[in-house]
Amino acid sequence: MKKHPVVIEPSTRNEQILNDVKTLAHDILDTVDEAIYIVDLITYEVIFANRVHKELFGETLGQPCWKKLQTGQTGPCSFCTNSSLLNKNNEPTGVHHSLYKNTLTNSWYQCCDRAMKWHDGRMVAVKTSVDVSHLKETSLELNTLLLANKQKKQDIIQYIEGKRRQMSYDLHDEMGQIGTAIKLNVDFLRNSLRSKGPLYDESLRDLSLLVERLRESTKSLAKGLNPRGFITLLTIPEMLQGQLDEWAARSPNKAVTLECSEALAVPSIEIKETIYRICQEALTNVTKHSSASEVHINFSTHLNLNPAFKESTAVELRVSDNGIGFPESINANSLGLNIMRDRVELLGGNLTLARSAQGGVEILAEIPYAGGIEGNTCG
Numbered sequence: 001m002k003k004h005p006v007v008i009e010p011s012t013r014n015e016q017i018l019n020d021v022k023t024l025a026h027d028i029l030d031t032v033d034e035a036i037y038i039v040d041l042i043t044y045e046v047i048f049a050n051r052v053h054k055e056l057f058g059e060t061l062g063q064p065c066w067k068k069l070q071t072g073q074t075g076p077c078s079f080c081t082n083s084s085l086l087n088k089n090n091e092p093t094g095v096h097h098s099l100y101k102n103t104l105t106n107s108w109y110q111c112c113d114r115a116m117k118w119h120d121g122r123m124v125a126v127k128t129s130v131d132v133s134h135l136k137e138t139s140l141e142l143n144t145l146l147l148a149n150k151q152k153k154q155d156i157i158q159y160i161e162g163k164r165r166q167m168s169y170d171l172h173d174e175m176g177q178i179g180t181a182i183k184l185n186v187d188f189l190r191n192s193l194r195s196k197g198p199l200y201d202e203s204l205r206d207l208s209l210l211v212e213r214l215r216e217s218t219k220s221l222a223k224g225l226n227p228r229g230f231i232t233l234l235t236i237p238e239m240l241q242g243q244l245d246e247w248a249a250r251s252p253n254k255a256v257t258l259e260c261s262e263a264l265a266v267p268s269i270e271i272k273e274t275i276y277r278i279c280q281e282a283l284t285n286v287t288k289h290s291s292a293s294e295v296h297i298n299f300s301t302h303l304n305l306n307p308a309f310k311e312s313t314a315v316e317l318r319v320s321d322n323g324i325g326f327p328e329s330i331n332a333n334s335l336g337l338n339i340m341r342d343r344v345e346l347l348g349g350n351l352t353l354a355r356s357a358q359g360g361v362e363i364l365a366e367i368p369y370a371g372g373i374e375g376n377t378c379g
Contacts, residue, residue, distance in 0.1 A: 041122075041124060069104065099111075240258060256296075270347060275367075281340050290321050
């Protein structure tokens with residue numbers, strides 16, 4: 001009897017090919033060491049899960065993902081990206097990421113989701129979950145260390161300020177009393193004793209002037225060591241102008257310019273003191289190291305100055321000179337510069353060092369500030 005060849009209908013052949021492809025896809029996805037699953041975008045029904053997903057969560061096919069993959073859920077998870085995977089034309093919008101903690105495994109996952117059309121025509125979400133618990137734990141440990149380091153820096157700066165305040169009080173009390181006592185004795189000699197000649201009288205006048213200079217220097221040093229006593233009464237432009245006037249009087253051969261714009265209305269004492277200290281340290285470095293003949297200081301406020309700042313406003317203090325730059329005897333890791341940087345960073349800001357346009361040093365301090373702006377300007 002003659003055998004007739006078996007004829008496979010096209011529909012049956014296509015179904016067989018589709019089944020073979022699905023089996024191959026399942027086998028491939030089962031080799032991946034991360035959880036992969038696919039859900040219906042409308043019903044959230046799990047329609048595919050690979051080997052790792054099954055090992056973690058058991059059998060989930062045919063169940064809403066939010067019901068089987070988390071505990072205590074009465075609806076879609078808050079971190080779910082399904083609503084963002086399609087645009088208004090029902091077209092995929094690319095890969096979307098979410099980070100969440102799974103309440104069943106007690107692990108953190110980075111989930112990568114993307115929409116696609118399933119073989120039956122419906123839109124589904126392909127989800128890959130990568131266990132990042134070790135990274136999350138490391139991040140938490142690092143944040144703890146950073147907070148502890150920040151507190152240490154704060155303690156150091158408070159210790160320094162406390163010592164400076166004590167020195168200020170000691171200078172005022174001790175040197176002030178000594179200066180007053182010397183002045184009283186000079187006045188007594190001038191008023192009660194007969195003159196012994198021009199040189200004697202001139203010596204008394206010089207001694208009186210020296211005592212007055214001593215008293216003024218003591219007051220200036222005490223004020224510099226403990227500025228909080230007077231900067232609370234001044235705007236930042238007034239504070240900087242007074243600071244520069246005193247410095248210029250001690251540095252007659254240096255040209256100093258100051259530009260200010262949009263001063264803060266009610267800056268915190270921490271911001272004021274930090275700006276004062278940055279300017280103080282920068283001017284000290286100019287005197288000691290720069291050999292500069294010109295110093296320029298610019299203070300301003302900016303909206304959205306730095307994307308890293310959460311606050312809408314930031315203050316900027318820029319001190320530049322035309323000196324020789326950083327000499328070999330000082331570098332960017334010196335104690336004074338480190339303390340400046342710590343002061344700014346404790347307020348959430350940045351401090352950068354660069355070569356100025358005039359060839360010297362430029363110090364830029366940016367500090368976030370959430371307050372308002374007043375119209376007091378200087379220039």
